Amino acid sequence: MEKKIILDGNVVAKHVKDQLKNRIEELKGKDVVPCLATILVGDDPSSETYVRMKGNACEKLAILSKRIHMSKDTTTQELLEKITELNDDPSVHGILLQHPVPGHIDERKAFEAIAIEKDVDGVTSLGYGQTAFGFGEYPSCTPAAILEIMDFYKLNAEGKHAVVVGRSPILGKPVSALLLNRNATVTTCHSYTQNLPQIVKQADIVVAAVGKPNFIKGEWIKEGAIVLDAGYNEGNIGDAEYDSCFEKAFAITPVPGGVGPVTISMLLKHTVHAAGKSLEIHEKHK
Amino acid sequence: MEKKIILDGNVVAKHVKDQLKNRIEELKGKDVVPCLATILVGDDPSSETYVRMKGNACEKLAILSKRIHMSKDTTTQELLEKITELNDDPSVHGILLQHPVPGHIDERKAFEAIAIEKDVDGVTSLGYGQTAFGFGEYPSCTPAAILEIMDFYKLNAEGKHAVVVGRSPILGKPVSALLLNRNATVTTCHSYTQNLPQIVKQADIVVAAVGKPNFIKGEWIKEGAIVLDAGYNEGNIGDAEYDSCFEKAFAITPVPGGVGPVTISMLLKHTVHAAGKSLEIHEKHK
Numbered sequence: 001m002e003k004k005i006i007l008d009g010n011v012v013a014k015h016v017k018d019q020l021k022n023r024i025e026e027l028k029g030k031d032v033v034p035c036l037a038t039i040l041v042g043d044d045p046s047s048e049t050y051v052r053m054k055g056n057a058c059e060k061l062a063i064l065s066k067r068i069h070m071s072k073d074t075t076t077q078e079l080l081e082k083i084t085e086l087n088d089d090p091s092v093h094g095i096l097l098q099h100p101v102p103g104h105i106d107e108r109k110a111f112e113a114i115a116i117e118k119d120v121d122g123v124t125s126l127g128y129g130q131t132a133f134g135f136g137e138y139p140s141c142t143p144a145a146i147l148e149i150m151d152f153y154k155l156n157a158e159g160k161h162a163v164v165v166g167r168s169p170i171l172g173k174p175v176s177a178l179l180l181n182r183n184a185t186v187t188t189c190h191s192y193t194q195n196l197p198q199i200v201k202q203a204d205i206v207v208a209a210v211g212k213p214n215f216i217k218g219e220w221i222k223e224g225a226i227v228l229d230a231g232y233n234e235g236n237i238g239d240a241e242y243d244s245c246f247e248k249a250f251a252i253t254p255v256p257g258g259v260g261p262v263t264i265s266m267l268l269k270h271t272v273h274a275a276g277k278s279l280e281i282h283e284k285h286k
Numbered sequence: 287m288e289k290k291i292i293l294d295g296n297v298v299a300k301h302v303k304d305q306l307k308n309r310i311e312e313l314k315g316k317d318v319v320p321c322l323a324t325i326l327v328g329d330d331p332s333s334e335t336y337v338r339m340k341g342n343a344c345e346k347l348a349i350l351s352k353r354i355h356m357s358k359d360t361t362t363q364e365l366l367e368k369i370t371e372l373n374d375d376p377s378v379h380g381i382l383l384q385h386p387v388p389g390h391i392d393e394r395k396a397f398e399a400i401a402i403e404k405d406v407d408g409v410t411s412l413g414y415g416q417t418a419f420g421f422g423e424y425p426s427c428t429p430a431a432i433l434e435i436m437d438f439y440k441l442n443a444e445g446k447h448a449v450v451v452g453r454s455p456i457l458g459k460p461v462s463a464l465l466l467n468r469n470a471t472v473t474t475c476h477s478y479t480q481n482l483p484q485i486v487k488q489a490d491i492v493v494a495a496v497g498k499p500n501f502i503k504g505e506w507i508k509e510g511a512i513v514l515d516a517g518y519n520e521g522n523i524g525d526a527e528y529d530s531c532f533e534k535a536f537a538i539t540p541v542p543g544g545v546g547p548v549t550i551s552m553l554l555k556h557t558v559h560a561a562g563k564s565l566e567i568h569e570k571h572k
Contacts, residue, residue, distance in 0.1 A: 108421070129415025133455050135394070159478045161485075167466060169419050176474075180453060183478040185485065188462075192445045192469040199447075199471065 005153060005251035007228070009145075012152045013261040017061060020265075020272050024062055027275055034275035035064035036094040036120065036267070037086045041079060041101045042072035051098045057264045063271055066092060076106045080113050087115040093278055094120030094271035099170075117277065120270035123170060132177040137277075138270040143175035145262035146207060146228050147182070155205075155226055155251060157182035163200050165189045165216065165239070166209030171230055175207050196220075208239035218244020227252040230259045291439060291537040293514070295431075298438045299547040303347060306551075306558050310348055313561055320561035321350035322380040322406065322553070323372045327365060327387045328358035337384045343550045349557055352378060362392045366399050373401040379564055380406030380557035385456075403563065406556035409456060418463040423563075424556040429461035431548035432493060432514050433468070441491075441512055441537060443468035449486050451475045451502065451525070452495030457516055461493050482506075494525035504530020513538040516545045 024034060036058050040051045055065035068082065079101070086092050095118045101107045111123040119127045122140030130136035138144075150157065162184040166172035176188045184205065189196055200206055200220040206227045208216045213233035218241055221227060227249045231239025238255030246252055253259050310320060322344050326337045341351035354368065365387070372378050381404045387393045397409040405413045408426030416422035424430075436443065448470040452458035462474045470491065475482055486492055486506040492513045494502045499519035504527055507513060513535045517525025524541030532538055539545050 108419075125415035125419045125421075126412045127415070128418060129411030129413070132414060132418065132459060133394075133411045135411075159480050161480070173418060173466075180459075180474055180476075183476070185473065185475050185479040187471065187473040188466055189471050190466075190469070193471040194445050194447070 004246070004249065007149050007153055007251055007253040007258060009149065009253060009258040009261040012149050013265040015152060016148065016262070016265040016269055020061060020268060023272055023276065027272070027279065028062075030279060032275050032279050033062070033064050034094075034272045035066055035092050036096060036271045037066040037068060037089075037092045039068045039070065039079070039082065039086075039095070039097045041070045041074050041098070041105065044100070047098045047100070051096075054096065054264060054267060057268060058271070061268055063268060064091075072102050074102070074105065076104075076109060079105055079110050083110060083113045087113075087118060090278070092118065093275040094118055094267075096121045096267065097123070099123075118274060120267060120274055121170075122174065122270075125169075128169065128174055128177070131174055132181075134181050137273065139178060140170040140174045141263045141266040141270070142171050142209075142230050142259060143178050144266040144270075145259050146175055146230065147178050148262055148266060149228065149253065149259065150226075153251065157184040157205060159183060159185075160204035161185045161187070161202055162205040162207065163187045163189060163203035164207040164209060165193075165196070165200065166207075166211070166230075168209065171209040172207075175209060175230070179205070179207075206240070210239050212239060213237040214239070214241040216240040216245065218246075218248050221245050221248035223248055224250045226250060228259065229253050229255050231255060232260055290532070290535065293435050293439055293537055293539040293544060295435065295539060295544045295547040298431075298435050299551040301438060302434065302548070302551040302555055306347060306554060309558055309562065313558070313565065314348075316565060318561050318565050319348070319350050320380075320558045321352055321378050322382060322557045323352040323354060323375075323378045325354045325356065325365070325368065325372075325381070325383045327356045327360050327384070327391065330386070333384045333386070337382075340382065340550060340553060343554060344557070347554055349554060350377075358388050360388070360391065362390075362395060365391060365396050369396060369399045373399075373404060376564065378404065379561040380404050380553075382407045382553065383409070385409075404560060406553060406560055407456075408460065408556075411455075414455065414460055414463070417460055418467075420467050423559065425464060426456040426460045427549045427552040427556070428457050428495075428516050428545060429464050430552040430556075431545050432461055432516065433464050434548055434552060435514065435539065435545065436512075439537065443470040443491060445469060445471075446490035447471045447473070447488055448491040448493065449473045449475060449489035450493040450495060451479075451482070451486065452493075452497070452516075454495065454497075457495040458493075461495060461516070465491070465493075492526070496525050498525060499523040500525070500527040502526040502531065504532075504534050507531050507534035509534055510536045512536060514545065515539050515541050517541060518546055
């Protein structure tokens, strides 16, 4: 029997970061220090944790982290003004607005206000459209991580049937688009899907992006499939039932230590890339 | 046995245009005459025919048609300047750049230059992204026509399995996105898809958007499925083999007289809508 592969996100993340280090040095030689601005609105403890993790990951790599914390009473207008200010600030290369913002804020409007060249988290509809049309610079980070893992382990999507369970704007939709661009046949499933187990059973590649712990069962998985679990539920539990899916899969991402660490490294990669692009533009105008 | 439905595009188109007539009258009362600018570059005879058909359809409905014909030697820069001029012209509400432009022109760049509020043909990546995220004003016209036909005949997509054969930016991708937003489970297929007949066989809704005459065979169709044929090949032949598909389908669009006439009426609808929006914006700023 062919050996099973556990897709180790920490190994992939380290590989990405090692490549970035050289690029960051190179940019520093040209007086550019990549900088990610993170915006946290309100005091949600898990959002605080996420933002802190992202900021710390930047600093470990000598990427500047500009941490903006706005009160929970911030209005949509105030948030838009802050985003505009960051759009206009040439020392900022990427902007991340931590989801979710307090309910009274028009979150979509805020996301849409992020300048495309700084949308390193891939949240704008323009960024999504460009990704789907094959020329997006910064796809949403979790979908980008999934593709990065596939590339690292030389897992080819072409001609394969990929079933994506979930259709959120930052996960299910963009990962479907990216896999389609890799020439997979893509089925996107969600809460209205009938006969989900039978559909998943056909998949050569399963992407679990539904946000429900242990939702995808091993008995749904075709023998020899690739299972990519983007879920991250309370208690470090993925969207796929790991042990039973492991039995069936040829390759699988664990939770934790699978897609998660690579997601953050994609955010760093996009920020460094955006810093490089800003330099190119600057040099062109000299 | 339940009666089969032939989805008559001419009936749907007439219904749409009848509704538009009232709206156009209303706008005229406020001194706004909807205007579609069409840009044809070069002398391709079928492109000339398409543009003429669209212009004539406007005029039949008292929508102004501003027909711009540029020589086949037009540069990308010249085309971009023309588009900018039309973007800035408040008397123009919609811009249609006829595809394909001559090979030396960067067509994507030209499409992307169209202002989102005038992208009534749904060609920009921003428009696509907004459509996929559920708040696009003007989806690409053929996908919009397919949904319009479904609505007219009260064919519900929710929970159904839709299989879209084709993945072009103006057809396969946006129709997949629209059906997903209607809560269908959506599979997008293309030239790399393995076992296409078996995948189509699962579909409650089949969208043929592949551009190959008689490509989809009746034996691939599940008994009682809905077949929506967006193909329009030489000699008025669709992408689905009509007679054999008709045998199996519960409802089917003929070619010609199916999706085609509704597509043009969607272009008119979007143009009139854009004219109405321009008025709203104007009134807000008074």
